[in-house]
Amino acid sequence: MNRKWDVIGSEGFKFMGKMNASISHEIKNVLAIINENAGLLEDFTLMAGKGQGLDPERLKSLAGKIQHQVQRADRIIRNMNTFAHSVDETRKKVDLGEVVAFMAALSERPASMKGVALEVTPPLRPISITTNPFLLEILIWRCLDFAMAVCGTGKTVVLKTERNDQGANITFSQLKRLSDASSRTWFPQDLENALADSLGAEIVVNESVGEIVLGLPENIE
C-alpha cells in the first residue's frame, strides 16, 4: 500500500484515539463535579434532619453549579459528535472559520494540560473551501501541537483564518521559540507533508516572525 496513506491512516487512528481520550477525561471531570455538588446537597439534607437549617441561597448556588456542568457536558458531547461525523465524507464544503474554532475547542484540554492558551481570530467574512474534513482536522491538530511546543514562555498560540488568492490561510502565531535551532528540524515531517499533499495544502514556517502558515486551496483536487 502507498506509504503516504499508511502514514496518514496510522496517524488518523492515533488522532481519533487522542481526541476521544481527552474528551472522555473532560466528561469524567464534569461528572466528578456534579457528583460532589449533588453530594453536598445530600449532606445538607442529612444535616437538616439533625436540626441544622437549610440556606436557600446556598441550595440555589449548588443547583446552579450542577446545571452549569450539565451545560458544559452538553458542549463537550456536541463537539464529540461533530468530531465523529467529520469522517462521513472525504470531500465536503466546509466553513473554514468554523473548522478552526472547532479544532481550538477540541484542543482546549490538551492545550490546558501544557499550560497554553488558544486564541482564535475568525475571518472577517465566512470562508468556504471544499476539502477532506477529517484530514484537514488532523493537519490543523499537527500544526497546533507543534505550535504549542514552540510558543515559548508567553504560552499563547493565536490562530487566524484569512482568505487568500488561492483559497485561505490559517496562521499559527506567537511562536517565540520557532527560531530555536532544535525546533526547526521538527516540523513539518512526513505526516504533515503527506497530509498537506493530500489536501493540496502548503505549510510555510516563518521563523523570523514566529509563525506557521497553512495555505489551503478553495477546492481540493
Next chain:
Amino acid sequence: MSESKVLLVDDERDFVEALSERMSHRGLDVVTAVSAKDAIQMAQGETFDVIVLDLKMPEIDGLETLKILKQTNANTHFILLTGYATAEKGIRAMLSGAEEVLEKPSNVDILIKKIEKLVSKKMIEL
C-alpha cells in the same frame, strides 16, 4: 482530639470546593490548591497528614507533583485521584509513593474511610 489536616489538590475549582466542604463536614481540616505549583508551595509552609492529589493536572502532572511533595513531606500520606484507575496507573502511583488510588467520581465515604485508615482516626458520620 485535633483534626487531621488534609491538602486537596485538583485543577477543577468547583470539584475542590465541593469535596473539601464535604470532607470538612466529616471532621477533617481541609486546605485546597488548584494547581501543582500552589500545592508544592503550601506543602513547604505546612505539614499535612494526608495529601489528596489529582493525577492529571496542567503543566506538572500528579505523579511528578507527588515525587516533589514526597521529598519535603516524608511523613505525609498520599492518595491519588484519577478519571481511570487502571492496574498500570495503580502500580506507577504506588511506586511513586502513593498509598491509595481512587477513581473519580468517587464516593466521599470511601475516601474518608481510606483517610481514617491512613491516619488511624475516626471521622464524623453524617
